[in-house]
Amino acid sequence: MTNVVKISIRHLVEHVFRSGSIESGGFRSANPLTDGTKAHQKIQKTYKKDDQKEVYLKAEIPFENINIHVDGRCDGLLFQEDGSVIVDEIKSTSHALGTITEETYPVHWAQAVFYAYIYALDHELAAMTIQLTYMQVKTEEQKQFQRTMTLTELEDFVMEVVSEYANYAKAKTQHITDRNTCSKELVFPYGVYRDGQRKLAGSVYKTILDKKVLFAKASTGIGKTISTIFPAVKSIGEGNLQRIFYLTAKTITRTAAEEAFQLLIDNGLEMKVVTITAKDKICFQEETICTAEHCPFAEGYYDRINGAILDIFENESLMSRTVIEAYARKHRVCPFEFSLDLAYTADAVICDYNYIFDPRVSLKRLIEDQKKQAVLLVDEAHNLVDRAREMYSAVLFKSAFLQVQKEYKDINGAVAKAAKAVNVCLAEKRTQENIVEKQLDEDLAVLVEKFTAVAEEELVQTPESNQLLVDTYFAASTFAKICRLYDKRFVSYVEVDKNEVMMKLLCLDPSHLLQQMGKGFRSKVFFSATLTPADYYKNLLGGTKDDYVLSIPSPFVHENVEILVKPLSTRYRDREQTLLPMVQFILDALQKYEGNFIIFFPSYNYMNKAFEVFKTEAPDVKTIVQETGMSEELREDFLTAFKANANERIVGFAVLGGVFSEGVDLKGDRLSGVMVVGVGLPQIGFERDIIKDYFTNEGHNGFDYAYVYPGMNKVLQAGGRLIRSEDDQGTIVLIDDRFLQPKYQKLFPEEWRQYRVV
Template identity: 40%
Template sequence: MPNVSVRNLVEFIFRSGDIDNRGRANSPEAMQEGLRIHRKIQKSMGTSYQAEVPLKYAKKYDEYDLVIEGRADGIFMEDQKTFVDEIKGMYQKVESFTEPIFVHQAQAMCYAFIFANDHALDEIGVQMTYVNLDTEEKKYFRFEYSFEEIQTWFEETLLAYKKWSDFEYHWKQKRNASIKPLEFPFPYREGQKKLVADVYRTIARGKTLFLQAPTGVGKTISTFFPAVKAVGENKGDRIFYLTAKTITASVAKETYDLLQTNGYQAKLIQLTAKEKLCPCETMECNPVQCPYAKGHFDRVNDAVFDILQHGNVFTREEILAQAERYQVCPFEMALDISSWCDDIICDYNYVFDPHVYLKRFFAEGTRGDYIFLVDEAHNLVDRSREMYSAELYKEDFLTMKRILKQYHPYLSKLCEKCNKTMLEYKRECETYRTYEDIGGFLYSLMRLATELNEFQKKHPEYPERKEVTEFYFALRNFLEIYDLTAEKYVIYTEQTEDGRFRIKLFNVDPSENLQNCIDKARATIFFSATLLPIQYYKRLLSTRTDNYAVYAHSVFEKEQSLIAFGNDVSTKYTERGRASYEKIAEYLIRVVMEKQGNYMAFFPSYRMMQDVAAVFEERCEESTLPVKMLLQTNHMNEAQREEFLAQFEEQTDDSLLAFCVMGGIFGEGIDLKEDRLIGAIVVGTGLPQVSNEQEILKNYYDSNDESGFDYAYRYPGLNKVLQAAGRVIRTTSDRGIMILLDRRFLSHEYKGLFPIEWEHARTVNCEQISEVVRKFWQND
């Protein structure tokens, strides 16, 4: 049966007017960051105040029941009258409010009707409680309704929504009917049927699964297909396929297309970043600079309903065309379309990032019938640390002081006060310094944010507005993230490499924040070709101890690959130099000479890559070796990346050797099948460079009786190694070599971390490598 949250219902039906994001000042309500103030107000209201009251109402139609549900912030009695309390945390000064925002009032009115209906009340009151998140100043509005009055209003609201619930009901009937006869589109590979069953069982039980699935297992279809079948059996309602990179999103889309060819009917959207969808030359989301923002909410519902009637797959091109027809923002329209889609392919941010997540699905804080499929899940560790961390720079306060002095001297003084505190921190800091408490600084930041918020609201246009707005967002982000800080955060200051001084709220252990997001879904499947060691990822991506873990064995034969460790190379920083670079270059020459083809060599840094490439080039010139060299460069754009990879498509008589960086854009996610790549030489263990942040990680885990070096250095480095080596064997017809150069790989600390499929790995030295490689290719 269709269902909708009270919040989504009223925001959908009653929204109107322009998009205007000129500072969060014009977005009056705070979302996630208001939870703390909600709890504080609720506790202050006494024992008779019922907080977080779940409410549900079913509207009966001929074919289905429409379920409307949510949680009232509070319900209380006063003078024998019942009131429903709706609390809204704000960034602007609440004393300036002369009336409540109607969307907020409508939310309270829905709760009031449901409660009055459930308890047969003749009348019901609504209290709107607005509170400033920084000052905690409050303002109240009260309204009283007869039951007949509020019932009439509620019925009219549902009538406006009926065409949408009709659409949802009939579409899901059609979708589920198409899923029932759907079968796995390929003959099952060895172990694949069990893998599909494991994923389905996890979803049916509402659990979380960590799936280590080597290349060739078919992990995308093996996760997406059972998720689709679960939806068809009402064990889920919507699939989020979450990716870190565009290329893996493309694979998910291809998998959907395959199932669609076999009869699957579902509505799918692949969410595209706002920057790539914006039709304007400069992305200014307000009615002054953007014609699509002006009156957007007056037209967007018609645009969405229209496009839903005419297709199932909503591509970037179709979204842009529809936005042009209706003169609406394509990005915001795409988010609205997603509300009616069965399958959503999107970046991790849309589920996990506290500032980007899809509030239409997750803002209520209640568990949805969602299935999260998290592809390349090893990327989520670092990405989530970024999402849940925040930083401020001393130099930005000085810039704001200078800009604001001409417009608002008091704001300029507040910036100066924050700058002085940062200056004190800077004097105390040699390399980096951690802090347990920054309460005084935080108070200054809140005062600055509140005043800046009001200034932005009163001054919609001035030359430096964009720069000030970006600073305001950074300030708000810092304050919001501070509300999350607990024992899994480290607050530290440091002088950065570019000479600036910063304070950072560093989320060293993101598991708790991620778990809060995971809890909003029915089931979550984390999968990757490199989730080793599995306990590391289980520890950092979730707080639960009862999660499942499955290791899917490779479908490739051991004869397809040569895996060898070079025991006479060290890439330790103290041992790098001309002699070691010549040894590595000799390995490269001997490997490439044995068979004409395409190779990649991966290095721990650009500097080392360039130094070895220079030595290799000298040797090639001396011996006139028929080898074409390619070098990855820093900050390559999309066109440059495509041009780089296109070299692997060309048919020539010369070998190609590409010099790349581990963990970079060519270290994972690329798919060079068959003879497009026949060898990878991985130089070094991939350890992250020593930095203040890595040392903070190390010290944090050491202090928690865990191996700090492993968590901060070894495990992240190993992942880069496994990803780089995994570029070679992509299909059952591939053959290739993987040479790993660093004697540390032979230590017991590493041997126990490698995949089972590497059991047949050999140990070689530079003198032996030619013969070992030659024999492998002779068996081709």
């Protein structure tokens, strides 16, 4: 049987010819695609009338038992008077052209040779001339190289490249055959579904089949992870999908996804699953400086990466952080870049939201055809609203540009001048009347673009530049990107503190940009236990009237959980006078109810004050307290302190909306009760009030959008830590008089409605 492999010419030659080292943190153009397009258009305008541009070419190349389908778009075909044809491959660069020789980029020659071979074959030409045209994007200076090759020479070259790629292609095609067969035959790993679980799994499958978007609220403990992954895997077996992206905001939920895939693999699934870990967490070096001089794992990375990919691909299924680190050390490659390269070959990718939705770090090599065959499974989707606002917002500080201006005055006049221009523009903001503007400051946007251009040139030519310029460049580059996204859903605002001026572009409504960044994927599934109210999340996550919406109640009997409401004010102005009565109530409740408890507070400050009083009143109770910036090891220590069937109870103090209020699974006797202090409202502040005013003007309840819904989401998530399985029982205590108001009670899940007022 002949297996078919489809690959673009560019990706094929990059696989075979990429070589050398990772160079520092991406000092490429802030807008490389536009620069490249401009360079192409500039050169293509010089073509003669009969010359052709952007010519689509494709071919089938048989090799042993595989048939490789290649395609690509040739930049130019230039027809000469003597009947010969020149293939023109255009490349733009921010480097000086003097640094580029005929031998600098073999991958560019290889790409052009493939185009020449296909064209010569299709048109029965005995020979072709290949031309590389380089343009310097700033100066528009050009440099050209030419080679003439016979059809035989072209064919020999192409077959040599294909043979280099063949080992990986064979492994990949065999894997896809095995994967599709076993995915189709795979059965649900638990034998029987919990109540509601089959409905969720069926809805996910139908969403993928129908190429739709699903918003699913499925109560805590239903088994959402396996109920979304399993139908996606079955869809691969049915030929409806090729790839799964499981997106999440927290390490703990990434682990749950890994465990679900591992369970399926243990049950016979053949699938390659990759977890992407943030660069600063997985980097082997003390300082994350991605240059050959500073890092042995960056030096020569591209010379070794193909061997590393083939090795791990042939020997591993679940490529978690520890597995990737082991192979990265074995092959001496950067573990972060290794995980990104693996993401393009894997069947399933577990990663943070930003790899899909953030325009600064997304997996940019995902072409449209791959997206059409992929599903996004967005876990804990309620978190995506505020995360997206962060992704699509940007900040500049005047002080950084002033410092660059001073430091580069005698080093690089152009950098100093550009920094000064931004500094002066920001300084003028101190005197403006309106600190909030609905319109983008176009003058500042232009100055920031100019600064990124000259700073980039300096960084490309002198990679050893100081950290100040690096940091300021990236801040400016991000700001410039967000300027290009700016529309009516943004505001700009200024904060002045003595000599410092902070300018922020604030994304108020991320729905449109989430829609744009998620465009092209076959299906998207947004799921959480707390997508309440549904319209709020659907609006802000880019939903449309055609999307599917699903709500599944808790599968567990309501009698397993007792809900208590203590009407005590925890408003900021009342906290001092209610602190002692609140702690006394907590102690009374702990005397009445046995087992381990976690008490969630709206802030660290409030939690610490309550803890001090608690320890004074009950010094013998064993406690553990969440701290700011806890390492993963300390987080693990916090959770392992909650033991089942322990002789001594433990009471945990934690923060609402923090790492322990979501995605934590303390089953059975490990957790007997949860207390939530306050309704979780974000702190009243400048930004939140801007968001409130925006949504009020849009015809919504602005206070609910900015404060109530995000706050109650934290409460519901914290309460959801308690009942995780059919056998779990316990008590949820809600401490705040506002829990008795209809506004908040409307947001209670069904199983909380039978509460008792204490």
